[in-house]
Amino acid sequence: xxxxxxxxxxxxxxxxxxxxxxxxxxxxxxxxxxxxxxxxxxxxxxxxxxxxxxxxxxxxxxxxxxxxxxxxxxxxxxxxxxxxxxxxxxxxxxxxxxxxxxxxxxxxxxxxxxxxxxxxxxxxxxxxxxxxxxxxxxxxxxxxxxxxxxxxxxxxxxxxxxxxxxxxxxxxxxxxxxxxxxxxxxxxxxxxxxxxxxxxxxxxxxxxxxxxxxxxxxxxxxxxxxxxxxxxxxxxxxxxxxxxxxxxxxxxxxxxxxxxxxxxxxxxxxxxxxxxxxxxxxxxxxxxxxxxxxxxxxxxxxxxxxxxxxxxxxxxxxxxxxxxxxxxxxxxxxxxxxxxxxxxxxxxxxxxxxxxxxxxxxxxxxxxxxxxxxxxxxxxxxxxxxxxxxxxxxxxxxxxxxxxxxxxxxxxxxxxxxxxxxxxxxxxxxxxxxxxxxxxxxxxxxxxxxxxxxxxxxxxxxxxxxxxxxxxxxxxxxxxxxxxxxxxxxxxxxxxxxxxxxxxxxxxxx
Numbered sequence: 001x002x003x004x005x006x007x008x009x010x011x012x013x014x015x016x017x018x019x020x021x022x023x024x025x026x027x028x029x030x031x032x033x034x035x036x037x038x039x040x041x042x043x044x045x046x047x048x049x050x051x052x053x054x055x056x057x058x059x060x061x062x063x064x065x066x067x068x069x070x071x072x073x074x075x076x077x078x079x080x081x082x083x084x085x086x087x088x089x090x091x092x093x094x095x096x097x098x099x100x101x102x103x104x105x106x107x108x109x110x111x112x113x114x115x116x117x118x119x120x121x122x123x124x125x126x127x128x129x130x131x132x133x134x135x136x137x138x139x140x141x142x143x144x145x146x147x148x149x150x151x152x153x154x155x156x157x158x159x160x161x162x163x164x165x166x167x168x169x170x171x172x173x174x175x176x177x178x179x180x181x182x183x184x185x186x187x188x189x190x191x192x193x194x195x196x197x198x199x200x201x202x203x204x205x206x207x208x209x210x211x212x213x214x215x216x217x218x219x220x221x222x223x224x225x226x227x228x229x230x231x232x233x234x235x236x237x238x239x240x241x242x243x244x245x246x247x248x249x250x251x252x253x254x255x256x257x258x259x260x261x262x263x264x265x266x267x268x269x270x271x272x273x274x275x276x277x278x279x280x281x282x283x284x285x286x287x288x289x290x291x292x293x294x295x296x297x298x299x300x301x302x303x304x305x306x307x308x309x310x311x312x313x314x315x316x317x318x319x320x321x322x323x324x325x326x327x328x329x330x331x332x333x334x335x336x337x338x339x340x341x342x343x344x345x346x347x348x349x350x351x352x353x354x355x356x357x358x359x360x361x362x363x364x365x366x367x368x369x370x371x372x373x374x375x376x377x378x379x380x381x382x383x384x385x386x387x388x389x390x391x392x393x394x395x396x397x398x399x400x401x402x403x404x405x406x407x408x409x410x411x412x413x414x415x416x417x418x419x420x421x422x423x424x425x426x427x428x429x430x431x432x433x434x435x436x437x438x439x440x441x442x443x444x445x446x447x448x449x450x451x452x453x454x455x456x457x458x459x460x461x462x463x464x465x466x467x468x469x470x471x472x473x474x475x476x477x478x479x480x481x482x483x484x485x486x487x488x489x490x491x492x493x494x495x496x497x498x499x500x501x502x503x504x505x506x507x508x509x510x
Contacts, residue, residue, distance in 0.1 A: 005448075005449050005452055006083065006087040007087055007090045007091060007094065008448055008452065010087075010091055010094070011094060014094070014098060048080075052077060052079070052080045055075075055079065055080075056071055056072075056073055056075060057442070058440060058442045058443075059071050059075070061440040061441060061442050062413075062438070062439075062440040062443070065413075065437070065438045065439075065440065065468075066413070066438060066464055066465050066467075066468045066469075067465060068464075068465060097125055097126065097129050098125075100125040100128075100129070101121045101122045101124075101125035101126070102121065103121075104120070104121035104124050104125055105117045105118040105119075105120070105121025105122070106121070107121075108120055108121060160186050160187070160190055161190070162178045163189055163190055163211075165194075165195075165208050166236070167208045167209065167210045167211065167236055167237070168189045168190075168210070168211040168212070168213075168236070169181065169185075169189055169211065169212050169213045169214070169229075169232050169236075170186070170189055170213075173235060173236060174232055174235070174236065175228065175231055175232050175235060176212075176213070176214060176215070176218055176228060176229075176232050177217075177218070179217070180215045180216075180217035180218045181213060181215035181217075181218070181277075182215050182216055182217075182253050182277060182280060183253075184249065184252055184253040184254040184255070184277075185213040185215045185253055185275075185277055187254075187257075188211060188213055188254075188255045188257075188260065188275070189211050189213055191257055191261070192209065192211070192257065192260060192261045192264060193209075193261060193264055193265060193269075194208065195207060195208040195209075195269055198264065198265055198268055198269045201265055201494075201497055201498065201501065202265065202268060202494060202497075204268055204489070205268070206268045206269040206270075207241075207268065207269040207270050208269055209264045209269045209271055209272070209273065210233070210236050210237060210238045210241060210271070210272035210273070211272075211273055212229055212232050212233045212236065212238060212272065212273065212274040212275065213229075213274075213275050213276070213277070214226070214228045214229040214232070214275075214276040214277065215253075215277050216253065216277045216278075216279075216280060218276075218277075222276075222278065222296055222297045222300040222301075223300050223304075225276050225277075225297075225300075225301075226276060226300040226301045226303075226304040226305075227304060229274055229275075229276050229301060229304070229305075230274075230304050230305060230308060233272060233274050233305070234308075236272075237272075238272030238274060238318075239272075239308075239309070239312065239317060239318060240318075241270050241271050241272045241318050242267060242270045242271065242318055242319065243267050243270065243271035243272070243318050243319050243321065243485060244271065244272050244273075244274070244305075244309070244318035244319070244320050244321070245263070245271065245272070245273045245274070245321045245322070245323050246274055246275075246301060246302055246305050246320070246321070246322050246323070246332075246335075247260065247273055247274070247275040247322075247323040247324065247328070247332075248275065248276075248294060248297070248298040248301070248322075248323070248324040248328035248329070248331045248332040248335070249275055249276075249277060249278075249325075249328050250282070250325055250326045250327050250328050251279045251280075251282050251286035251294070251326075251327045252279070252280055252282055253277035253278075253279070253280060255273075255275055255325075255328075256325050256352075256472065256477075256507060257505075257507040258466070258472060258473060258474035258477055258502070258505055258507050259323065259325060259350070259352065259472065259474070259477045259481075260273060260323075261474070261502075262474055262477055262478045262481060262498060262502060263477075263481045263485070265494075265498050266478075266481055266482065266485060266487040266490055266498075267485070267487050268489075271318070272318065273323075274301070274305065275301075276297060276300075276301045278293055278294055278296075278297030278298075278331075279293055279294070282459075286327055291330070291357050293331075294327045294328065294330055294331030294334075295330065295331045295334040295335070296331075297331060298324070298328075298331030298332050298334060298335040299331075299334060299335045299337075301335070302322070302332075302335035302336070303335070305320075306320070306346075310344045314344075319347040319485070320346040320347055321346065321347055321348050321349055321350070321484065321485060322335065322336055322346065322348075322349035322350075322351075323349065323350050323351070324349075324351050324352075325351075325352045325353055325472065326352075326353045326355060326416060326470065327355060329351035329352060329353060329354040329355070329358060329361075329408075330354060330355050330357055330358045332349065332351060333349070333351055333354065333358055333359075333360045333361065334359070334360070336349060336360075336406075345403070345404050346404065347403070347404060347405070347484075347485070348404055348405035348406055348407070348484045348485070349406045349407070349484065350407050350409065350477070350480045350481060350484045351406070351407070351408050351409070352408075352409040352410070352472045352477070352480075353409070353410060353411075353414055353416055353417060353470050353472060354408055354410065354417060355416050355417065356416065356417060356418065356419045356420055361408060364377065364379050364385060364408075365377050367379070369396065372394065373429075373430070373433065373434060373436075374428070374429035374430040374432075375389070375410070375412040375418070375430040375435075375436040375439075376388075376389055376394045376410075376412070376436070377394065378394045378395060378396055381396060381399055381400075382394075382395035382396050382399030382400075382401075383399060383400060383401055383402040384402055384404060384405070384406065385405075385406040385407070385408070386399075386405075386406075386407050386408075386483070387407070387408045387409075387410065388407060388408070388409050388410075388476070388479070388480060388483075389409070389410060389411055389412065389436070389437070389476070390411060390437065390438075390467050390468075390473065390476055391437055392479070393407070393479070393483065401483075405483065405484050405486075406484075407480050407483055407484050409472060409476055409477070409480050411436070411438060411467070411468055411469065411470075411472070412430065412435065412436020412437065412438055412439050413436065413438040413439055413464070413468050413469050414461060414468075414469055414470050415454045415455075415457035415458045415461050415469070415470070416458055416461045416470045417470075418430055418454065419454045419455060419457075419458055421451070423445075423450050423451040423454055424447065424448050424451040425447060425448075427445040428445065431443070431444070431445050438468050466504075466505070466506050473505075474502035474505045475499050475502060475503065478495065478498055478499060478502065482495065
């Protein structure tokens with residue numbers, strides 16, 4: 001990131017110089033030019049030394065909040081060395097583009113006025129470079145990434161066998177073919193607590209949870225996969241359970257075990273979870289390339305399940321909830337059309353790590369109660385929607401839940417949630433006033449720099465310890481699910497036992 005910040009600054013300087021030159025203003029020369037250059041070099045050198053000298057303090061301030069090992073004194077200077085080398089390479093490439101623009105402008109100047117020729121030279125040079133870079137670098141890189149993640153999704157795992165208990169997709173009673181399910185789907189269907197595991201923890205009779213998953217190869221399009229998921233849900237008795245969760249996975253088709261496993265204990269296994277894969281690339285990449293894919297897929301699955309659910313007798317059907325993490329949260333919240341549910345509302349949803357493109361989340365945050373923070377908002381009377389983090393839930397004093405309960409779980413240190421293009425030119429609300437519990441006290445806003453910092457953090461958001469960044473902790477999911485689903489016959493003692501079971505639980509996405 002330091003290298004790119006340096007190059008951006010260099011590029012802005014060259015752009016301003018070009019504008020000055022193109023407008024044919026008088027150049028600064030002589031002793032004044034030399035004095036200004038040396039003054040700038042000294043000032044920038046001192047600033048760079050101070051920055052890298054303080055880098056260890058800044059890094060350790062956030063690492064200590066996340067219980068990560070502290071870095072030693074040599075780390076900042078290693079970063080500096082890599083940054084300088086990277087910056088020099090990038091600047092050389094930028095100067096090559098500038099040279100190309102100058103040559104084109106000089107050629108055009110033979111038949112066109114100087115200003116027009118210079119302007120066209122820059123536009124043509126950058127258009128040519130952008131086209132070549134897009135066609136030969138970006139597109140090839142995206143195709144290579146697509147092939148890699150597709151291979152991971154189709155990877156054969158001889159250690160994973162189809163479920164045998166008859167309550168999961170891919171098993172003997174399922175219409176979903178095991179070979180049509182990707183790696184992450186198979187992990188969901190074969191993982192998690194069994195009927196016996198649940199009874200061992202709660203001491204109460206339990207049922208085997210119903211797990212339904214339509215893989216990427218289960219149907220030709222979203223609607224076909226949604227219909228297959230519905231048919232499997234009916235065949236395996238999902239609508240005979242007390243609770244039904246429509247879960248939208250991340251971009252790779254992953255359903256976080258930290259979220260999915262604990263909720264089965266809360267309801268003694270008397271629940272069904274249905275999901276459908278819509279992609280096989282990481283959420284951060286999918287949100288850049290195809291951000292609407294999760295919305296369309298989530299809507300297809302929800303509409304299919306909801307239509308069947310509304311035709312069932314209200315006193316003899318499961319409570320219906322939604323779940324989504326990351327890109328899954330973006331898609332899932334879009335599927336919860338309040339107009340569609342006006343006559344027959346669902347019971348609620350738990351959405352974690354809603355990415356910055358989540359429109360409903362953004363609207364609720366923007367319309368938060370006056371005085372509440374952007375990183376943990378309060379919305380109206382707290383009866384319909386609430387926000388929570390690792391320190392608990394925000395709600396106005398005396399707030400009481402309504403019949404439908406939506407909860408957003410988000411950490412202040414999650415760049416996937418709080419990234420925005422507005423960071424380039426304006427200070428975000430989450431850096432005004434009190435800060436989130438896992439934000440460094442040294443983290444301040446600077447034009448363009450903060451934008452680059454958070455943007456580069458997005459792909460690395462899951463590298464943090466559980467309970468920070470984009471890695472959501474099972475203990476927080478437990479509190480969230482209890483608030484949303486209000487499990488019957490569940491006690492504080494049960495919560496303590498369940499949290500003890502999942503303390504230190506880590507589940508890295510594939």
